[in-house]
Amino acid sequence: MPDAFDLLDPVLGHHVVNALGWHTLRPLQTEAVAPLLAGEDAVLLAPTAGGKTEAAVFPLLTRMNRRGWKGTSVLYVCPLKALLNNLHPRLETYAGWLGRSTGLWHGDVTTSRRRRLLVERPDILLTTPESLESMLVSTHVDHRAFFSGLHSVVIDEVHAFAGDDRGWHLLAVLERLARVAGRPLQRVGLSATIGNPTELLDWLQGSGHGRRPGRVIAPDARPLPPSAGATQPPGEIELDYVGSVANAAIVIAALHRGEKRLVFCESRRTVEELGEQLRLRGVTTFLSHASLSVDERRRAESAFAEARDCVIVSTSTLELGIDVGDLDRVIQLDAPRTVAAFLQRLGRTGRRPGSSRNCLFLALDDEGLLASAALLLQWSRNWVEPVTPPPEPRHLVAQQLLALCLQEHQVGEHMWQQWWGGTGPFGPGAAPVVRHLVEQGYLDQDSGLLFIGPEAEHRYGHRHFMNLTAVFTAPPEFTVLNGRSEIGRTDPDLLTEEVQGPRRLLLAGRSWQVTHIDFSRRRCFVAPVDEGGRARWAGFGTERILSFELTRATRDVLLGENPPVRLTGRASARLAQAREAHVNTVHPGGTVIVRRPDGDVRWWTWAGHRANATLAATLLPAVAPHRRTHAHWIRLRDDLTREEWARAMAQAEGGLSLPEIDGRAVRGLKFAEALPARLAEATLATRTVDEASARCVLEEPVRFAMLQAGL
Template identity: 45%
Template sequence: MAAANGTADADPAADPSATPAPAAAPSALLRFMTWLGRSAELLHGDTKESRRRRIRTDPPDILLTTPESLEAMLIGVKTDHAQLLGGVWAVVVDEVHAFAGDDRGWHLLAVLERLERVTGRPIQRIGLSATVGNPERQMTWLQGAGAGKRPGRAIAPGLAGPGDAGGTAAPPPGKVEPHRRLVPPAHRWTGRRPGSTRNCLLLATTKDTLLQAAALLLRGRGWVEAVTPPPEPRHLVAQQLLAATLQEHRVGDQLWPAQFTVLAGRKEIGQTAPSVLTEERPGPRGLLLGGRSWQVTFVDWGRKRVFVEPADGGGVAKWTSGSVAGLSHTLARAMREVLLGADPPVSLTGWARAGLEQWRDEDAPETVHPGGSLVTRHGTDVRWWTWAGHRANATLAATLPSVSDPVQRPTDCWVRLREDATPELWRAAREGAEGGNALVLPDVDPRAVRGLKFSAALSQRLAVSTLAARLADFEGVRAALAEPVRFESR
């Protein structure tokens, strides 16, 4: 994330200090800004105190930082907010899709709203991403409290902007070819020169990942799965109330501690939030700073110092938002289409063709049917092959308690039914759901609350309710309940 400083009447369109900040190459951007005659600095949890002091006393034109470090500046007693942040007029958020689909995005929006209280005026927000399937919705999300009140524009292929007569928005000035890309999670693909052909090898190393990859490619070139912010971020609201109190000094600026300085011997290696030191975790307490793990040996609460020694692993320094790791309804349905014979419009290796044929010959007859979903019985193992995705299947299991196995783990493809389930009992359960009008939130293991950052700020009931709302997929459930079902015994 990059924040650009300037005067209140600065022109973002003409000022080179609004240059986007590539997250993968901050050092290169710093050199580029220096070459342009602009000062730029990098500030994050590993930044030494001497450099932090220099940033506070001589604010740069551009500051590359993180939402967490920005919040630390807002609540820090050493920071002159007006001097350091009062001149900010633009914030560039790189890889905005990574924020929008996670609790860290809600945290970012809250911090930006608090930053505007310091500047006394709206701040231009610029989000960058090559992997957004719903750019208009992401633009509205990034506007935060200003949504519907301030003008905004999403520049993306196939998206008409203000004044555009055609079906595609005009590209921004310069030799830039914006395009949507099909990118699976945890992968990044580079761009390409104008006029060249897209070329990428997608490697699947197991039978299951082959089917998932084929489903991705079946959706066609240019398809990107929509990013949806996690619902009901109650824990973030509670945390932001505390942080805003520190920033505004309305209740007392010494009631809660600010960032702690982390020391290995006499060497400062960075800073960490007090929540990392206070949250309940089994075993030795570990931190992740400076690209390696550390074990906490002593905490000086009065002087806000943490002493550590090197450790082999187990450090904590990242967000855990309680998000769902399974596949979406869209991708699960695409996997079903592949098993039914649909081939992705790409070149397949001999191994990939043989793997798909094996899937279709050996597994498809017992898992998919072109006329609807299947309920199969192998002895006492009864499975409803919904191909509805992880969240929808978890919701189905909670909605149909009379026929679903109460001790099952949700999967992407099927729901385990009770061994005494019969077609008559299943139909009665579906009628009890009233065609999708009487749905139930999924069950949540109370132990899962530990993975929700700032969950300690909520009651157990509210924390569990937050996770349940994030696990539910009511649209996917309604589609599964409306589909014809065949019952087969093997």
């Protein structure tokens, strides 16, 4: 332990002991010092509140001082603005001990503050990948000067990036930054919930060009199977069935009075409805979700530090890293999407001495009850989802090519690959995307150079190409204003659909009556009313996609296995009803084909959305004429015979098919219009397939069941 302290800058070590009151470093912090000082890449793993930020920042500040780095030399990248806001004061304190500075740059930071950062470059910049992209393409930022001193990048909650397209975007931006800086960048990822850290480190390191030595540092994690994650932590976990949002509000208002409670919901609409119900019962309530204004979200963030007897209701926006201080309870409505998300949320509690981790699940319906029980069962088995980057992000290849041309004004037609060093999808395989961009006018080509073309100007040029820096497609929303105060944003359908009487919205947990709609500027003006508001948001990719493992756990629950947590009487009774209702659809020895008296025929595979989509595509049109599938079952032809089924199974053994992609789904893929239609559909098809799980299902015995009328 003294050796690790000796390696740190002595001024920093002095303040760690005297200002923080730490007489020892935690195991992760101790093990991270030497490799990070040596410039190695790393993934640092520790439970929530395990000191990962200090494990990364203390060695990098030491290295910064010893090597005399000037200007912005370290980036601290986070997936959420709330996390950046929360971290900034802490990092500002640490950097200040050594006479160094920090800066905050994201979409909520004012223009004047950004201008000051351009003049007085901070040593550490806290930001998001989208803000980095904006800086690279902005005509107001001299990116070569600003990033000339860049050496290291810390990626907090790295698993939140790597599991979706934001990860590919981040990786591509880091490669461009390395080329701008003129040196390979040290990359340090921080995470609490990863099932496959070695693979994640390999992905994070990017291109082979200039790759540094790398290691996974996880002193608090015991070895687990490749697909497993953190061990089940101790705590108080309870599963209850309440049946509605209103009933959930009654339970939350009655329990744990005087304590600070954080409630997670799986949709913005549920956040709003629960917030309203809690306020009607006199509970001090704060809300947080992506469609609320900056001021509304900051009230919820401040409540973590300042409030006591209150309830904070949130989507996943408060799931990651933000310091929750003396939070007492976590409550979950229905089930989170993944075991990894549950681990993050569970880690919000149990931080005070003498307290334990806890989470109360409140199921709103039977589906939510089964999903919660299945998730808790998988958690008890020490299983957590491996972090897998989405395959074949061709749409992001198109976006990055356009962004690079915007950044550099012109790029050699044979030189663009060098900007990404052949990283994954940005290598030679991207050539067809380049040809398409040129053919369709997104890029112009002249004298061996590529530059922004008229089609890109037309589609993305609005407000200095702002739309080109956002990776995700979001439906247009209207800004809701009460006088001059912004409350948040709402779905335009709520403002255009036919209603009886006054039009009322539910936003920030309060009801508002619409007084005026400015359609040209997408603004809606409202006045407060007592009740009657409605909340709704549409969006692409908001549906819950269940994995093979979680869906099979649901089958295990229906077959009688309970998760090892406390079940209330209501939950036990409702589970018993669900088991009775599904007695003919589950079997421990394989899958079941059920023909109902009305002619409806379903194959109950319990295999998850992607496996079922793969199976349905393989069986089309012989026995499964419907494209749309469910996580639990596949609808079959109502006149299907056993002989036809046997022939279909024999043919399926010869090879599986990619799922068919509905043209409407392509519209949810940002920048899909910049791809050939076949490549856009192929991208989605590749992301929808699950061949391994589908083959597992095909190898299982199939039982046929005929239900009698009335069952």
